[in-house]
Amino acid sequence: MSARLEAEHLYKVFGRKPDQAVERLRQGDVHEDGGDVRDDQGDVREELRAGGTTAAVIDASFTVEPGEIFVVMGLSGSGKSTLLRMLNGLSEPTAGHVRFGGQDLTELSDRELREVRSKKISMVFQHFALFPHRSVRDNAAYGLEVQGVPRAERERRADEALALCGLAGWEESWPDELSGGMQQRVGLARALATDADLLLMDESFSALDPLIRRDMQDQLLDLQKTLKKTIVFITHDLNEAMRLGDRIAVMRDGRIVQIGTAQDILIRPANDYVASFTKDVDRSRVLTAAAVMETELNGDEADCDCETAAPGTPFSELCAISARVPHAVAVVDGDRLVGVVPAQRLIGFLGDEDVVPGVCQSRRDKGGKKVISRA
Numbered sequence: 001m002s003a004r005l006e007a008e009h010l011y012k013v014f015g016r017k018p019d020q021a022v023e024r025l026r027q028g029d030v031h032e033d034g035g036d037v038r039d040d041q042g043d044v045r046e047e048l049r050a051g052g053t054t055a056a057v058i059d060a061s062f063t064v065e066p067g068e069i070f071v072v073m074g075l076s077g078s079g080k081s082t083l084l085r086m087l088n089g090l091s092e093p094t095a096g097h098v099r100f101g102g103q104d105l106t107e108l109s110d111r112e113l114r115e116v117r118s119k120k121i122s123m124v125f126q127h128f129a130l131f132p133h134r135s136v137r138d139n140a141a142y143g144l145e146v147q148g149v150p151r152a153e154r155e156r157r158a159d160e161a162l163a164l165c166g167l168a169g170w171e172e173s174w175p176d177e178l179s180g181g182m183q184q185r186v187g188l189a190r191a192l193a194t195d196a197d198l199l200l201m202d203e204s205f206s207a208l209d210p211l212i213r214r215d216m217q218d219q220l221l222d223l224q225k226t227l228k229k230t231i232v233f234i235t236h237d238l239n240e241a242m243r244l245g246d247r248i249a250v251m252r253d254g255r256i257v258q259i260g261t262a263q264d265i266l267i268r269p270a271n272d273y274v275a276s277f278t279k280d281v282d283r284s285r286v287l288t289a290a291a292v293m294e295t296e297l298n299g300d301e302a303d304c305d306c307e308t309a310a311p312g313t314p315f316s317e318l319c320a321i322s323a324r325v326p327h328a329v330a331v332v333d334g335d336r337l338v339g340v341v342p343a344q345r346l347i348g349f350l351g352d353e354d355v356v357p358g359v360c361q362s363r364r365d366k367g368g369k370k371v372i373s374r375a
C-alpha cells in the first residue's frame with residue numbers, strides 16, 4: 001500500500017532575504033479593505049521580483065492520497081518544477097512542510113533524505129537520460145544498483161518492470177535500438193523497478209509524438225489500476241491533465257489557484273484565468289453523467305422502462321441516450337436513481353455560456369402513468 005503525500009503551506013523564494021519575503025507574502029493574505037487576496041499577493045510578488053527576488057511557490061497546500069494521480073498544471077514559470085523539487089526533498093522549502101507516509105521530509109538529515117529518495121521516491125523526467133552503453137535491462141535496474149541490490153534480484157525486478165511497461169523481449173537491447181516512446185518506457189520501468197511508493201513525473205510524456213504520448217498515458221492509467229502508487233504528474237497540457245488526473249492543481253504565478261477533478265475545473269472554474277484555460281477543451285470527452293445531472297428529484301422520475309444512464313456514462317453516450325428517450329435521461333447508480341439530465345441541460349454544457357438550469361417535471365400520460373416531460 002502506498003502512502004499519503006501532504007504539502008502544507010509550502011513557499012519557495014529565490015533571491016535575497018527569502019524569509020522576509022515569505023512574511024510579506026503572508027501579509028498579503030491580510031486584507032483590511034475586503035479586496036481580493038490574489039490581487040494583493042500578485043502585487044507583493046511583482047514588488048519582490050522588481051527587487052530581484054522570485055517567489056516561485058507561494059503557500060501551496062494539498063494532499064495526495066495513495067493510489068491517486070495528482071496533476072500539477074500551469075504555464076511555463078508558474079512554479080511546477082520548483083514545487084516538485086520540494087516534494088522529493090531536492091530543494092528545501094523556504095517555509096512549510098512536506099510529509100510522506102507521515103514522515104516530515106523537511107526535518108530529515110541529508111543522509112536520511114537520501115535514503116528516503118532512493119527507496120521511496122522515483123522520478124520520471126521529460127528526457128530520460130538512458131546510459132547508451134548499458135542494456136535496456138541494466139538501464140531499468142539502475143535505481144536498484146544505486147540502492148546496492150544484488151545483481152540477480154535487480155535483474156529480476158528490472159525484467160518485471162520492463163514487462164509491465166510493454167518491453168518484454170527487449171531486455172538485452174541497447175537504448176539506440178529503441179524508439180523515443182520505448183526509451184521513455186524504460187524510464188518508467190526504471191522508476192517502477194525500485195518499488196518506490198511515490199512517483200514524481202515531470203513533463204514525462206511531453207517530448208513524445210501525440211500518438212505515442214496518448215499511448216503512454218493509457219499505459220500509465222492501466223498500470224496505476226494495479227500498482228496504486230501515489231503519483232504527482234507535472235504538465236503544462238490541460239488535455240493531458242484532464243486525461244490523467246484524479247485531481248488537478250492549476251498553478252499561476254507560484255500559487256495554486258484551484259484544485260479539483262477535471263469536471264470541477266471545467267464546470268466550476270475558480271476564476272476567469274482557469275476558465276480561459278478550459279475554453280478549448282473538448283467537454284464531451286471529459287464530462288460524465290454525474291457531472292451534468294440535476295440532483296433535485298421528485299422521486300418519481302424513473303417510473304418508465306426507458307433506457308437510463310449510469311453516473312460514469314460519458315457525455316457523448318449520454319447525448320445518444322437523450323436522443324432515444326422522449327424525456328430527460330434518468331441517471332441510475334445500481335438500482336438507485338441519483339439524477340436526471342434534461343436534453344436542454346446537455347446543450348448548456350457543450351457551450352461556454354452558463355448552463356441552463358432546467359427543471360425536470362413529471363406528469364401523467366394518457367394512461368395515467370407518470371413520465372418526465374422533455375426539458
Ligand SMILES: Nc1ncnc2c1ncn2[C@@H]1O[C@H](COP(=O)(O)OP(=O)(O)OP(=O)(O)O)[C@@H](O)[C@H]1O
Nearest residue numbers: 014054056074075076077078079080081082083236
Ligand atoms: N534556482 C533558481 N533561481 C532563481 N529563480 C528560479 C530558480 N528556479 C526557478 N526559478 C524561477 O522560479 C519561477 C518558477 O520556475 P519553475 O521552473 O518552477 O516553473 P515551471 O512552471 O516548472 O516552468 P517550466 O514549465 O518552464 O519548467 C520562475 O520565475 C523561475 O525563473
